Amino acid sequence: MNINIKALAVCAAVALTLSACGKDDGVGGSSSDASAATRAANERVAQGLPLDDPADFEDARRGLIAQPQGKITTADGTVLTDFDAFRFVAGKAPPTVNPSLWRHAVLNAQAGLFKVTDGLYQVRGFDLANMTLVEGKTGFIVIDTLTCNETSAAALAFARKHLGDKPVSAIVFTHSHADHFGGALGVVNAKEAAERKIPVIAPAGFMEEATSENVLVGVAMARRSFYQFGKNLDRSPTGMVDTGLGKAVGYGTISILPPTRLITQPTEELMVDGVRFVFHNVPGAEAPAELTFMIPEKKAYGGAENLAQTMHNLLPVRGAKVRDALRWSEYMDQALEQTAGAEVYFGQHNWPIWGHERIAKFITMHRDVYKYTHDQTVRLINAGYTPREIAEKIRLPKALDAYFGARGYYGDLRHNAKAVYQQYMGAYDGNPANLNSLPPQESAQRYVELMGGVDKVVAAAQKAFNKGDYRWAAEVLNQAVFGQPDHKGAKELLARTYDQLGYMSESATWRNSYLTAAAELRNGPPKKGVDRSYMVQMLGQTPVERFLEAMAASLDGPAAEGKDLKVNLVFSDLNESYVLWIENAVLHFRKAAPARDANATLTLTKEIFIKMMAGTAGVKDTLLSDQLKVDGSKIDLVRFFALIDKAPGTFAIVTK
Known part of the structure; x- marks a missing residue:
């Protein structure tokens, strides 16, 4: 048997997207320095943006009560969060990191317990997401419980140490992604939740989406998430510096609590442990099931993950169902009305914003980034352009591009344009040559033969590399590596090429993907899969x-x-x-x-x-x-x- x-x-x-646990041996950061071309490209970025604008830095540090030390581990000693791991993310950007991404990484490195406003606190840096605590009449209302039990328990214990040992009086799950509910049993066990009848509030469809998302293709998505989040990369200037949404994922014990109260209407008002919440049901954009909310008496707006200090993904590089850019922009337009009395915005990633005018601008910029991406992609579709052509042509207008809070640190405009194309047109670009094209390895072998052998391919790629033409070098070397997988020179040069592409990437997910690819070319795929x-x-x-x-x-x-x-x-x-x-x-x-x-x-x-x-x-x-x-x-x-x-x-x- x-x-x-x-x-x-x-x-x-x-496997949920964030379900693989434990660091795999043999994979690390890069072994390359930044090339002259990479240094020059990063310097141009530094010269083109006001990287020393103090407003975001003041917001990211505002309200700090205490900073954590040490590590969060599993029962067997596996390190989930090391609060010293990102101490190197400070000061001027090294040549191996895009200066704009470095600025964002410094902002995300502000870990600790923060006061957002009276009776409202956040614990940041313990996991990918934030845990938000609202003081209710009898205890803490916990908004999102991080990815795993270990990090959520540590975050709540840290907050209690400084705010008082209050019980959990309610839990709010803002949406159906694991980094927002996976630590549920770390803040309260199921027996206590049932006996004390603790309200667990979530958007309609939460349990269905939370337990079914990625089930069918979970293994593949978890494998690709290693790339997106840089799971097995060293934390270093040549490795992983950020994820865009936060520092790193806590790959620990994932749990969930079934909701006792679902938000089913577009807007619902609810008293939660003596605190008035106005919930807004916003499904089908950032997540299939999601809610945002106002706490009117605190003049505070919780944007969940429809709003973060970065352009978001319309299609994550790990894979997922395409997200609706048009609906997302419509939710942002509604949010402008919903935040009429707001004086502070806080999200479940990154740092808050204070001041009504600044909040309105933040929401407006996000609204227009998604609407512009949608509309201009559709315009170019109708002009006959293919996904790769659209990605190359599309550019944000200066007003949007210059706004740090909506730049592509997690999502990326080029990838998002391809997502819009896929939503309407599918993956096929209309060219019959791509209807039944050869599989990559066979195609590569024929291209390599046509080009006179792998040595000539590598020599041509080396010339491109020397010129700083890394995109072309990667394209050529990809043929060489697939065509002759045992050619060490092709693999090493492609790894060095990916290093440089990673070093120049403003998007953390692109950087992590390039550098993970480089590490795998040098060391092979991970030896452990999903646990x-x-x-x-x-x-x-x-x-x-x-x-x-x-x-x-x-x-x-x-x-x-x-x-x-x-x-x-x-x-x-x-x-x-x-x-x-x-x-x-x-x-x-x-x-x-x-x-x-x-x-x-x-x-x-x-x-x-x-x-x-x-x-x-x-x-x-x-x-x-x-x-x-x-x-x-x-x-x-x-x-x-x-x-x-x-x-x-x-x-x-x-x-x-």
């Missing part, structure tokens, strides 16, 4: 149907051709059963009574099922457990689950 248990675990092709054991608490709240959908999407179709197998899956603790069957090399499932003609019936509890999904169930937990029973043909059960692929999440990206 070991085989079928292993195969069952395969259907946990389930699902950290997700057990959250997976317990995930409907069984989501796992079965992921399981169906993991079926090896060619291997399943001609197979006719049916299995009953019975959950003894849920009083639910599902019939799973393979037909025409497709895995179907239906919630129904066990089929009499099934090849086998597997009876188990959801707890054991979740452990299997997370890969934490061993022989003792399964074969020797009274929570699992097999009736019918064990051989057929093994045959059935042997057809399910297990994706390790360590696939190569920049090599083959």
Whole structure:
């Protein structure tokens, strides 16, 4: 039965974007210095922007109560947050970092407990997101609980040390991304939340989106998130300096609490532990389920993640469903009215803004960045331009481009334009040559042969590199590396090229992607993939149907051709059963009574099922457990689950 248990675990092709845990060995920062061309490019950036404008720096430090020290670790000692790791992010930008990004990284490096206004505080720098605390009548109203239990528990403990040991009186989840709810059980355990009837407030659709997002392609998205967040890069001037939204992700134990109160109307007023909140339901832009809010008595507006001190992603480089730029801009226009009495804006990333006029300008700039991106991309689509051409042509007007609060530190205008194109037109650019183009490796091999061999390709790329023409060098070398993967010279020169592209990138996600690619060219892909054991608490709240959908999407179709197998899956603790069957090399499932003609019936509890999904169930937990029973043909059960692929999440990206 070991085989079928292993195969069952395969259907946990389930990983939130932020679900891979632990630092992988053998991957670090860059080994290159900044070239003369990179230094010159970064100097031009420094000369073209008022990088020493003090307003943002004053805002980022305003209200500081205390700064943390030391590290946040998991139970086994794995470091999640090291408050000394980014001490180097200070002073003038080094040649290996875009000066505009460096400025943003310095601002994000202000970790600590901050007073935003009377009775409203933020803990920043403990994780990617901020934890916001509002003093209610009986305790703290916690707005967003960070990514994992370890960082959220540390953040709340730090706040209590300086603000008093008050209980949690309510929790607000602003939206359905894991860095805003994953630490729920770090601030209050499920038993206490139930016994004390702690209100848990969230936007409509929160649980569905929080537990289903990225389930089907979670392994691939988690793998690519290593690039986006620079997960395995050294924290150094030649490595990871920022993410755009904050310093780094806490890759710890992810959990969730089901909401007790959903915000379903466009605007809803609610008293929360004696504090009046006016919630605004804003789904389908930054997140499928999201809310913003005003606290009128404090003249404070919470922008959730529809607003941050950066242009956001319309399509993250890790992958996701395309976000609607037009709807996003419409929400910003509504926010101008909703913030009529606001004197302070605070978000769930980055730092606040004080003063009504400054808040209105901030919102206006974000509104117009998304609207301009949308409208100009559509204009160029209708003029016949393709995604790559649009990305090359589109430029923000000076008024928008000069505004630091909406520059591309997390999102990027060129990538966002491609996202708008994809939303309307799909990935195909209309050129029939791209309808059925060759796969990358075969295409590269033919190009390399056509160009006279890999040595000539590398020599041509070296000339481009020497001229500082890094985009062309990368394009040429990518052919060489895919065409002849064992050519060390091509890989090393491409790695050096990616170093320079990373050093010049204003977007933190682009920098992290380039430098992670360089590290993988030198050291190979990560040896560890997604660790699902950290997700057990959250997976317990995930409907069984989501796992079965992921399981169906993991079926090896060619291997399943001609197979006719049916299995009953019975959950003894849920009083639910599902019939799973393979037909025409497709895995179907239906919630129904066990089929009499099934090849086998597997009876188990959801707890054991979740452990299997997370890969934490061993022989003792399964074969020797009274929570699992097999009736019918064990051989057929093994045959059935042997057809399910297990994706390790360590696939190569920049090599083959």
